[in-house]
Amino acid sequence: MELKLSLLLVICLLTGIMATKYDEFTYNGFKRSELYLDGMAEITPNGLTKFDEFTYNGFKRNELYLDGMAEITPNGLLKLTNTTRIQQGHAFHKVKNNSDGNVYSFSTCFVFKMLPEYPDVGGDGLAFVLSPTKGLPGAMPKQYLGLFGSTNNGNSSDHIFAIELDTIFNMEFGDIDNNHVGIDVNGLRSINATPASYFIERIGKFKNLSLISGKPMQVWVDYSNIEKKLNVTISPVGVPKPSHPLLSSFIDLSSLILDTMYIGFSSSTGSMLTSHYVLGWSFKMNGQAAALNLASLPSLPSEKHRRKLTSLILWMALGVVLLITITAFSIAYIIRTKATYAEVLEEWELEHRTQRFSYKDLFKATKGFREENLLGVGGFGRVYKGKLPGSKTEIAVKRMSHDSKQGTREFVGEIVGYSQLRHRNLVQLLGYSRRKGELLLVYEFMSNGSLDKFLYDANKPTSLSWSQRLKIIRGVASGLLYLHEEWEQIVIHRDIKASNVLLDSEMNGKLGDFGLSRLYDHGSDPRTTHVVGTIGYIAPELTKTSRVTTRTDVFAFGVFILEVVCGRRPIMREASLDLHLVDWVWRSWRNEVILDVTDARLEGDYDLGEAELILKIGLLCSHPVPAARPTMRQVMQFLNGDLSLPEIPKDG
Template identity: 45%
Template structure:
């Protein structure tokens, strides 16, 4: 026997001659066996040879480059490789933590700067705000091909959100007091109301001080006036459909007046503000002139708002509005829809 890496000694440590010719048969197997004591031991044979005729066979054994099972003299945590790897890991962790902290600080500063630049009304209605990038992508960067209507305060675009839902996007100019007043009226009233006969307001967006955006549920069949006044006979609504639509508008108006915690006055009920969804169900929209008041109170204002022909006489005279003045406008709508004639337009 010899330690690993050394040649077999010329003089064996143990040498005994045994005659096994009477024991072994023509074929036999040579193997090893070992045993352990009370402690755990390991027995490993790295190289061996056996021959019953060639005693020099052991000289050809490879005894160098064999694996070593001896414990290292230096512990692993004290080796150069371990120390170098641990140092690099700590430096990388510190760098990553510093980078993450810098990003958080920049984000916090940006949010503070945006809040400082916000107007008071933005903080009040912040939960309904949508990302401008989402609206811009939905309308193909407000392409002219997506325009479906033009109002007094801006254009209306059709858009498709990432989930596939179609929406109507109204872009309002912030440069005029009328635009900002209508915008705030919409998000303060319609943004809080939920009824099957009211147009759903999904949210609002503001890119800059000169651009305000409102996002509504898209009404596939447009406004009611397109189906009542000067339309093809094939598209003309039947009398039954007109009555059904008027009942739905009445349900929406009743909810505004008595179905919510505050009284909401629409102040501009007319055919062009009644929208029809894909199933031809009516939804009252355009709350740009709406105002909220406590129940059983009449507004006191000298500013006359509304559409000529739909305003009650007391509104024209004093500017005061109430639930009764909304009902007056609804009555004009009934006459128009039933007769098929628009107010103020002469027909032969």
């Protein structure tokens, strides 16, 4: 009977006649002869298309769409990032959703591993992604994880869903910490997030996991279209899937997932490097993803190194047994001491000897970079408090990695250039030191830390007074005027914000962190190839022209003024929406209630006319039209009363 029907169908197709019986069909599973296939599509032995289900216990080069830094290693590892800074990598697999618009349920599990350059400092994280394209237009590295950029983060038209495994604390995205799992929909501000941990059955509690521990971990993501429920579960490899998910959210993906989507992984690097690996991956529509064969997953780099290290230790132990003498102990001590303080010093650096610090002195000053001396951690690295031997001068040492093969001479030249800056309202860069791939920058120590902690830290016992705030604004303005007009070159800072303003023992504000700054000769035309800075402080024209000028610094300074006076962050949450501080103050100015925006903690203890003047200067500096912004010299004249403030139109 089946043969007769097949012959009848062939005859109808050849003659151009289609009987009513054959104008519809049903596939309860597929056979290889039933469909035209192209690209990566194939029919599996059990009758599923490869769009429906797949399992990778290790990867082959022709199985995934790769871009950026992503690659498949010879032994089958999916390596998303390498030791290149500020880059991104993606790996995607095409999937088909139901064409009638009804989103399928799906299940996936994968094993990942993060190997940070430094054991306790992670780079930027890894994300599991669903995207309508195999490329992510506008995506940026660093804190954006290769998912979004400054122009499209939060756009509902992105149709991007992600599970982020984030190892950097970014306040601009509302991160809860630097070791969390989050659910992201069209943006990096997670709709649900929690610290990384897994449920242990025998004690009935969750146990913390460090994502950058260097140990492989397994993640399960399960979505039920019927319940509109998403579960995310994580555990160390070798531990069965816990009965309690780490995250559970009710979410309808119908408007997000299109008929054709790409699923896979995205990752990026910033200043601190982390290598991100995926060892195995399985996926299934309308069913439970197949369990991975953990025993057959490709070996990890650290496992090879561990075997080599074990062999080396055994040989060394045998050598010690044979040659254990006083001389051997003395030699071992000398070698260890030299290794501890080993530095990189090239001939060309002799010209910078006055700015060069001994690594040995910095090691001793910070007590071996102990945790008790740690001042802060960020995407740049870690900052330690220290006291120089001999002079007992207090310093702050920023410890960061730097690739010695990529422009080190020019980079050190810039550092030495910045160390020539001399102004009472600029944090003094005293010098640097180099050790292998590590760079250490030495700054004067600021005893009261960063300004943002006084504005936002609830643990601070007292708030800043109006006179202190005004003093800080004047100080930063004076420092910027020096950078823009009074030094031998123009310095455009490019990252003016409260967290980059440090306070000394007398609460004087000093502008610091010149990591994004650029030096230009007076009269030159400064340009850059990409937008950098912090969201909320970036001038609107930068996203269009990428051309940095002193006026883009003035815009950020205007936002900074409003931040200090209002005691609010540049991006505020209002009724579940992001509201720009500048727009909020403009609205108050139009409604003639501008003094209502002042920080409530001031309790009205300020001169009304003075407060209104400062707020107007902030609005003028953050004007959307660059030509309408004043220069920093004019700003200083406004602050000192030497120049009248122009009329600010109510229409902004």
